[in-house]
Amino acid sequence: xxxxxxxxxxxxxxxxxxxxxxxxxxxxxxxxxxxxxxxxxxxxxxxxxxxxxxxxxxxxxxxxxxxxxxxxxxxxxxxxxxxxxxxxxxxxxxxxxxxxxxxxxxxxxxxxxxxxxxxxxxxxxxxxxxxxxxxxxxxxxxxxxxxxxxxxxxxxxxxxxxxxxxxxxxxxxxxxxxxxxxxxxxxxxxxxxxxxxxxxxxxxxxxxxxxxxxxxx
Amino acid sequence: xxxxxxxxxxxxxxxxxxxxxxxxxxxxxxxxxxxxxxxxxxxxxxxxxxxxxxxxxxxxxxxxxxxxxxxxxxxxxxxxxxxxxxxxxxxxxxxxxxxxxxxxxxxxxxxxxxxxxxxxxxxxxxxxxxxxxxxxxxxxxxxxxxxxxxxxxxxxxxxxxxxxxxxxxxxxxxxxxxxxxxxxxxxxxxxxxxxxxxxxxxxxxxxxxxxxxxxxxxxxxxxxxxxxxxxxxxxxxxxxxxxxxxxxxxxxxxxxxxxxxxxxxxxxxxxxxxxxxxxxxxxxxxxxxxxxxxxxxxxxxxxxxxxxxxxxxxxxxxxxxxxxxxxxxxxxxxxxxxxxxxxxxxxxxxxxxxxxxxxxxxxxxxxxxxxxxxxxxxxxxxxxxxxxxxxxxxxxxxxxxxxxxxxxxx
Numbered sequence: 001x002x003x004x005x006x007x008x009x010x011x012x013x014x015x016x017x018x019x020x021x022x023x024x025x026x027x028x029x030x031x032x033x034x035x036x037x038x039x040x041x042x043x044x045x046x047x048x049x050x051x052x053x054x055x056x057x058x059x060x061x062x063x064x065x066x067x068x069x070x071x072x073x074x075x076x077x078x079x080x081x082x083x084x085x086x087x088x089x090x091x092x093x094x095x096x097x098x099x100x101x102x103x104x105x106x107x108x109x110x111x112x113x114x115x116x117x118x119x120x121x122x123x124x125x126x127x128x129x130x131x132x133x134x135x136x137x138x139x140x141x142x143x144x145x146x147x148x149x150x151x152x153x154x155x156x157x158x159x160x161x162x163x164x165x166x167x168x169x170x171x172x173x174x175x176x177x178x179x180x181x182x183x184x185x186x187x188x189x190x191x192x193x194x195x196x197x198x199x200x201x202x203x204x205x206x207x208x209x210x211x212x213x214x215x216x217x
Numbered sequence: 218x219x220x221x222x223x224x225x226x227x228x229x230x231x232x233x234x235x236x237x238x239x240x241x242x243x244x245x246x247x248x249x250x251x252x253x254x255x256x257x258x259x260x261x262x263x264x265x266x267x268x269x270x271x272x273x274x275x276x277x278x279x280x281x282x283x284x285x286x287x288x289x290x291x292x293x294x295x296x297x298x299x300x301x302x303x304x305x306x307x308x309x310x311x312x313x314x315x316x317x318x319x320x321x322x323x324x325x326x327x328x329x330x331x332x333x334x335x336x337x338x339x340x341x342x343x344x345x346x347x348x349x350x351x352x353x354x355x356x357x358x359x360x361x362x363x364x365x366x367x368x369x370x371x372x373x374x375x376x377x378x379x380x381x382x383x384x385x386x387x388x389x390x391x392x393x394x395x396x397x398x399x400x401x402x403x404x405x406x407x408x409x410x411x412x413x414x415x416x417x418x419x420x421x422x423x424x425x426x427x428x429x430x431x432x433x434x435x436x437x438x439x440x441x442x443x444x445x446x447x448x449x450x451x452x453x454x455x456x457x458x459x460x461x462x463x464x465x466x467x468x469x470x471x472x473x474x475x476x477x478x479x480x481x482x483x484x485x486x487x488x489x490x491x492x493x494x495x496x497x498x499x500x501x502x503x504x505x506x507x508x509x510x511x512x513x514x515x516x517x518x519x520x521x522x523x524x525x526x527x528x529x530x531x532x533x534x535x536x537x538x539x540x541x542x543x544x545x546x547x548x549x550x551x552x553x554x555x556x557x558x559x560x561x562x563x564x565x566x567x568x569x570x571x572x573x574x575x576x577x578x579x580x581x582x583x584x585x586x587x588x589x590x591x592x593x594x595x596x597x598x599x600x601x602x603x604x605x606x607x608x609x610x611x612x613x614x615x616x617x618x619x620x621x622x623x624x625x626x627x
Contacts (some may be wrong), residue, residue: 002557050460197565
């Protein structure tokens with residue numbers, strides 16, 4: 001029963017969702033909104049599970065003095081500060097000028113931006129590895145990437161102008177051609193595959209053939 | 218006493234009125250000079266205002282068409298058309314929107330099914346307006362079937378039918394050829410490596426919630442991976458960014474350990490919630506990678522800007538990495554930083570592929586029918602469009618249009 005009931009619910013909900021796509025009449029036209037609302041309510045309740053798990057794991061680490069337990073103190077202290085301030089400020093805790101807003105603007109956002117900024121360095125290191133001309137495919141990638149990059153900066157066309165090249169082979173034109181023809185075709189092929197993959201996976205889940213997420217075969 | 222107060226108030230009112238009247242009359246005459254016609258503009262109104270209920274909808278759309286004012290000839294005299302609406306029983310029309318001059322169509326998406334409405338279109342010029350006659354009443358209605366999606370219904374039926382057909386065929390025991398997917402062939406090897414090195418495995422099922430099919434695909438693969446991990450008695454860590462994914466991951470891990478006959482080895486802290494915040498989650502997982510140095514990392518699910526940060530950090534510690542997502546923009550990052558990448562559909566095929574179960578493999582074969590359909594439509598579409606445009610064949614162009622509309626959803 002522990003497996004059959006989730007499978008039954010999944011199957012019914014899956015079929016209802018397929019049907020509602022083709023029926024614009026009430027109540028089918030509201031099902032999507034209702035299910036979204038239910039999901040939001042369940043997810044909002046489940047956040048406590050996550051928060052309690054975070055506290056439990058961190059507290060356990062501190063209690064047992066496991067490696068790097070100092071970080072767990074930081075987690076618990078930060079969690080308590082932001083939660084207490086949020087609750088103390090009541091309904092308008094997200095308004096501009098509140099203490100919660102101050103923490104969000106001057107602590108959370110800079111930290112988040114710092115992590116995002118790391119991406120620039122990782123792009124450089126990944127590009128260096130990807131663009132090494134080790135074989136024909138990698139060389140092709142290197143040449144295409146060079147043409148796209150030179151076409152995206154003004155200096156590319158400026159050099160072409162100095163060399164009196166025909167307009168049709170200006171780097172910006174070649175770059176657009178690569179992006180619009182090869183890149184778009186490749187992306188669309190991937191998108192078609194993804195759409196079919198989603199259909200197939202959904203069918204397996206709805207029909208109860210796919211049970212790995214429930215621990216079945 | 219009372220009379221004298223009334224008198225004083227009356228005098229005050231008269232004085233104020235005289236003051237304002239004299240002020241107005243000094244700058245702006247109440248009666249315009251009939252010789253000054255430059256500021257007077259009375260446009261001819263739009264005609265034939267027709268409101269119709271949109272077909273195949275939820276009863277929330279009315280289409281409005283009209284013949285523009287004869288003065289709307291592109292010289293800028295008509296500035297805009299105002300759309301006015303009233304319920305049939307109301308006496309007053311209320312302004313609901315305005316559109317630019319030269320327009321003869323408006324889609325009202327703010328109506329309620331079952332109510333009866335009337336519309337008026339007013340041509341506006343500088344200083345004047347020309348209202349049309351009210352439209353005949355219209356009552357938007359809900360339809361039971363959206364026939365505009367019949368093409369999608371037929372294609373969906375074909376694809377789903379072929380998937381079910383091949384599942385049935387696979388069940389009968391006939392062997393099916395499935396191409397090898399390098400990333401999935403390497404799963405056992407990657408887990409074995411972690412076992413030999415005595416280091417943990419890190420499994421990241423993306424950063425989206427359970428309502429994303431990529432997360433579901435990630436968890437189904439986790440079920441397969443966890444079973445091998447349980448067999449090999451290796452450590453696995455599943456940091457997640459959503460509470461529901463944490464509970465689902467725990468159930469998946471628990472079931473996999475039980476199926477492998479190792480319920481004692483299961484620990485619910487294997488799946489740990491971090492935070493819903495994208496970069497907070499990335500910072501925590503990066504920290505785990507650096508401190509615990511997993512031998513193998515799996516990044517399978519929905520990823521966004523964090524994909525490269527995670528994969529490059531994993532690469533920097535020399536872990537074997539298997540990445541996969543259905544977000545095309547993130548695939549190049551996984552290709553550059555991971556040893557194996559599951560590209561788009563391979564992510565969804567992975568669970569079936571790893572199970573080796575005929576019914577699941579049959580569903581993969583069914584997908585191929587969809588791909589064949591898409592390929593035929595693309596090739597025929599390219600040929601008919603080229604011929605139709607180059608030689609102006611109407612019949613061929615009609616076929617091209619038909620093919621073009623085959624996969625449209627609106």
